[in-house]
Amino acid sequence: MFDRIMGKYLLDRGKLSKAQLSLAYQVQESKRAKLGVIAVNEKLMTVAQAEEINALQATMDKRFGDLAIERGYLSEIQVGYLLSLQGNEFQTFTSALIAKEMMSLEELDETLKMYQQEKGLNDEQMTALKSGDIELIVPIFSGTDDPEYNALFDYGIKNLYRLVDTHLYLGNVYTVHNIKEECIAYQSFDGDVKATVALIGKNENLQKLAKSYTKEEFIETEEDALDAMCELINCINGLYATDRSKKGKKIELEPPYFITKFGEIDGEDIRIMPVYCCDTEVLLIVSAHSNTTVK
Template structure:
């Protein structure tokens, strides 16, 4: 996860070209072997068991290892072993920047020093980032969106965005990058956008918007459905709506378990978001291997 946030810094400061960065992150993705594949390779689980756990992840907001232990397919020691094997297969973005001669060692040292200084990271915070504990950093990003809207209580928005990013990694693309940009400008123009929307109501009331250009919408649908989709049609719309409904369904389960019952209205597909509405949203612009999109939340 450190790779994504260092990538954000490089991109937002124009230190590396967007296409080069996406290419490097894709290379990292290919080197990052999923736990299920490692479990099969290590003869700890069968393909059928791995598939079953993957399906369970659509119903429960839990990591692969947690669910595999609950099903008695793996022991805690097995999960630790697989996680260590996964780390051995991982390549840090900093190493890729050197290997591809984007930076010299001296330039990389300067960039990393400036990155840590700008974000006021202590050594401990940086170590937590390397371990993937990005909650505090993500909360800061969300807070900067909430303050101008005079939103006091923000925990549910943190929780929602973190859940969305986890599910995006699981089902769509391994390397989402949060961009430091206004959502409308981020998509370059408001024409030819498609919006998947769903209202959440109960203890918390909000409307979720997933905004993207037509090409990204089609690729999003293909990745989630694991089918070849070439145009915006009923299948494409149903696939994106299903992802949003799946994510929000997991959110309702999480909130209900905390004593905050909420419910969902059916998702809808729109062709635009009104400018006035867009200005009142918490906007999270995201860069991915399939294109740009904006996750937006409208507090009710």
């Protein structure tokens, strides 16, 4: 994630051209593959086992390696070995910049310090960004200590990352009382925690996400795209509800719905996280602890 954030930062400040940035990402991709792909290539897992773990990630909030260990497909030592082969996204990106002589180590260090100062981040937050750990990164952009908001944004981003686009990055959360957009996919739930979660955006943008999520090219209508986004939101909230049930909280999910031809969300505390993925922008919306209406 931080590789994409820094890529945009370098591009916006004229330190890299679009062609240079594209080349850096190509080099990075050649050196980094999904853990399942590496496991199969290393003959530590079968294709069927890797696909099983990938499918499980859609229903369980766990990393590939952790699930593979639980299923007995890999040992902790083997997972560590695979992670060392995979490499950290930010490190492989910066290594590509240096290898292609687009930036020197000194220039990179100065740029990182400038970014940290401009964004008002402390050393701990910078370390979190570089780690690629979504659970540590989300609170930096959510701007809140509220556990329910952070949990819902966390599950939302994890699922978008795992199931839609591993190259996504985030914008800072902001709060509104009303928002209108061309297409809205949403789900509300009640119980010990009351909230509404939504993905909204222009039809063409949600279609891009839907195609990546379903791995199908037939997504052509607003209804097809939003149906896929409703499925994704149900996955996000299902994981959240499962987690909260383990802590003794009861969550009752309503069916997900979608609105085309412009919809509107009203509420006292609507928090919006811009998400940049699939070469476009959508908004992940969470509204908790207050009454919210979608129409």
